[in-house]
Amino acid sequence: MNAEHIAETILKLITVRSCDGYEITVGKSHNLSLEVKEGKVDTFKCSAPLGVSIRVLKSGGMGFSYSTSLSGSDLERMVENAFVSAVNQTPDEWQGFPGPQSYPELSGLYDEGLAAVGEERKIACALQLERLTLQADARIRRVRKASYDESEYLAYIRNSSGVEGFSRGTSVSASVSAVAEDGDDSQMGWDFGFGNCFADIDVERIASGAASRAVALLGARKIPTMRCPVVLDNQVAADILEVLAPSFLAENVLKGKSMLAGRTGQQLFSRAVTIRDNGILRGGMATAPFDAEGVPQQDTLLVEDGCIMAFLYDSYWARRDGARSTGNATRGGIRSPSHMGVTNFYIENGTVPAELLIGGVNKGVLITDVMGMHTANPISGEFSVGASGFLVENGSLSCPVKEIALSGNIVELFASVERVGSDLRFFGSVGSPSLLVSALDVSGQ
Numbered sequence: 001m002n003a004e005h006i007a008e009t010i011l012k013l014i015t016v017r018s019c020d021g022y023e024i025t026v027g028k029s030h031n032l033s034l035e036v037k038e039g040k041v042d043t044f045k046c047s048a049p050l051g052v053s054i055r056v057l058k059s060g061g062m063g064f065s066y067s068t069s070l071s072g073s074d075l076e077r078m079v080e081n082a083f084v085s086a087v088n089q090t091p092d093e094w095q096g097f098p099g100p101q102s103y104p105e106l107s108g109l110y111d112e113g114l115a116a117v118g119e120e121r122k123i124a125c126a127l128q129l130e131r132l133t134l135q136a137d138a139r140i141r142r143v144r145k146a147s148y149d150e151s152e153y154l155a156y157i158r159n160s161s162g163v164e165g166f167s168r169g170t171s172v173s174a175s176v177s178a179v180a181e182d183g184d185d186s187q188m189g190w191d192f193g194f195g196n197c198f199a200d201i202d203v204e205r206i207a208s209g210a211a212s213r214a215v216a217l218l219g220a221r222k223i224p225t226m227r228c229p230v231v232l233d234n235q236v237a238a239d240i241l242e243v244l245a246p247s248f249l250a251e252n253v254l255k256g257k258s259m260l261a262g263r264t265g266q267q268l269f270s271r272a273v274t275i276r277d278n279g280i281l282r283g284g285m286a287t288a289p290f291d292a293e294g295v296p297q298q299d300t301l302l303v304e305d306g307c308i309m310a311f312l313y314d315s316y317w318a319r320r321d322g323a324r325s326t327g328n329a330t331r332g333g334i335r336s337p338s339h340m341g342v343t344n345f346y347i348e349n350g351t352v353p354a355e356l357l358i359g360g361v362n363k364g365v366l367i368t369d370v371m372g373m374h375t376a377n378p379i380s381g382e383f384s385v386g387a388s389g390f391l392v393e394n395g396s397l398s399c400p401v402k403e404i405a406l407s408g409n410i411v412e413l414f415a416s417v418e419r420v421g422s423d424l425r426f427f428g429s430v431g432s433p434s435l436l437v438s439a440l441d442v443s444g445q
Helices: 003-015 072-087 119-135 203-216 234-248 250-254 315-321 410-415
Strands: 021-037 040-047 050-058 061-067 140-159 164-182 185-195 226-232 275-278 299-304 345-347 363-371 382-393 396-409 417-420 425-427 430-432 435-443
Touching (some): 003 021, 003 140, 040 119, 050 072, 226 234, 363 396, 410 417
Antiparallel strands (some): 021 040, 275 345, 396 435
16 A cells, blocks of 8 residues: 555545544655674665654644554544544643645655665675774774664655645665774764765775774874864764754743853854854765755755854744744654754855865864764753864874863864864764864863
């Protein structure tokens, strides 16, 4: 039974009852996840989940229910539960469903050839990733994990206001964790790659990246505490940007839980910083024609030359704020209703090659890893996290450093960005180039 037929079956169960509106969502995927260790397959998992969910609006209350079974009795139970939930909700005048809109035509989301790639080739991909990582340097003594993951998925949504959308896509990723040893010193490096097609995975680049990150940190030492210029590599910059992301969600702004509330139009960050949320970005992990409510995803300019320009909305918070949805309703799966979230959220590329960002630094640090960024305060922006990287002296890397801590305020950090690298890279749905920050507090010995 295809998605449209499933929706028709559910619609018949809904329309025999009285309601003010409905939404039907069908989700299906085929997933493969495998890990290799010491030249052998360690884990091999396949799944093909199928699920449906509905939201029902009745007398101002929004009810939600889902089912992973398509049997008639289970679908009837799902509909009944949604109606019971709706009438027991506190009425909310802002609840509703979006109307029909045209969707962007996006190419490259679906690799028709992925299903034809045999499992042997996919296992060979992970084995090659492990082997190339071990061969990259004599000091790489072991690989903790080499993995390959893929998903083929489809989404169908239909509501009582005329929305009807269908999309499908594929995603492929691979990652490896390498351990380098020299005497008693041991360091770990990680890297990954992702794309929509099997051919997008470059195992040589991933292996080289993980190995070089591990080996480069061998011999790391402690440094004195200082306030100094700091270069954040693109992975670290993306980790920090991810903490800022919720502050652009309208729900947090209107609830006073955003560090950017009341700052629209203000020059809050460095003029070198421009931030976008682009749900239609080619090759993006979160790229899709429509969001979890059937609203077209779009390219939203949030920060231009350091100035706060806009926030992100789903339909509910757009109604609350007299705004228009930016297509930022997301959901983690069929088992939960939609909520606000970012799509492909990133700082725009600069023009400076990343390796040249350290050129003007007399004494500072290049940070290549942070630990505990999730502990940063998402409202005040205050943070204090463990870090490692390299000491920079006279514009060159001096030595690897360990057991340091970075502290400061996220808004102040982005206000202090002096130069932006040209090495934009995404880590999941959040991306950034490397950044040169004029000064941060670095705690050492």
